[in-house]
Amino acid sequence: MYAFGVTLYVMATGLLPYSGLAPATIVSGVREGSLRPQWPPGPASETTHPAVRELCGACWAHDPRARPTFTQVCQQLQGIEHAVRQLLRPPPQAVHGGPSAGASNLSRCSWATQDGVPGGPGPHAVAQDAGGAGVVAKDTRG
Numbered sequence: 612m613y614a615f616g617v618t619l620y621v622m623a624t625g626l627l628p629y630s631g632l633a634p635a636t637i638v639s640g641v642r643e644g645s646l647r648p649q650w651p652p653g654p655a656s657e658t659t660h661p662a663v664r665e666l667c668g669a670c671w672a673h674d675p676r677a678r679p680t681f682t683q684v685c686q687q688l689q690g691i692e693h694a695v696r697q698l699l700r701p702p703p704q705a706v707h708g709g710p711s712a713g714a715s716n717l718s719r720c721s722w723a724t725q726d727g728v729p730g731g732p733g734p735h736a737v738a739q740d741a742g743g744a745g746v747v748a749k750d751t752r753g
Contacts, residue, residue, distance in 0.1 A: 612678040613641070616670025620648045623659045623667075644673030662691050 617628060628648035629637045640646025648671070650656040650664060666687050672678045679687070 612670050612675070612681070612684075615681075615684065616667045616678075617648060619663065619670070620650075620667050623663055624651060624656070626651060647671045660691055660694065662687065662694070666691075 620626075620628060629646070632640075637646065648667070650659075656664075666679070666684065669677075669679050670684070
């Protein structure tokens with residue numbers, strides 16, 4: 612489960628955790644519970660849904676018995692997917708061509724490479740709701 616949490620972190624940030632550390636230092640720190648991936652400042656952290664960050668943290672719990680099961684992870688990911696879909700849903704005026712009475716809470720949505728580098732992790736939807744919570748979703752349009 613720990614490795615899944617690290618994989619989710621890499622998918623959300625596009626970064627490898629522990630870069631610059633010796634493998635022996637990483638193994639020792641992870642085993643002792645003193646080393647966990649740190650969320651970098653900037654867009655990767657700001658646009659990652661808080662529930663994704665919480666899920667990663669739960670997967671990294673020092674006590675393996677405190678980590679979620681894959682059934683629990685699947686349930687949480689389904690909830691996150693639902694939240695992302697709600698944020699990415701186009702506002703009614705975009706569908707019907709007329710102004711709306713503010714039915715959508717989506718304030719910003721754009722497609723961009725996560726790291727801004729051509730050939731990088733690829734296009735991601737970056738959306739932010741009125742409360743400032745952001746999410747990153749991979750473009751699966753092909």
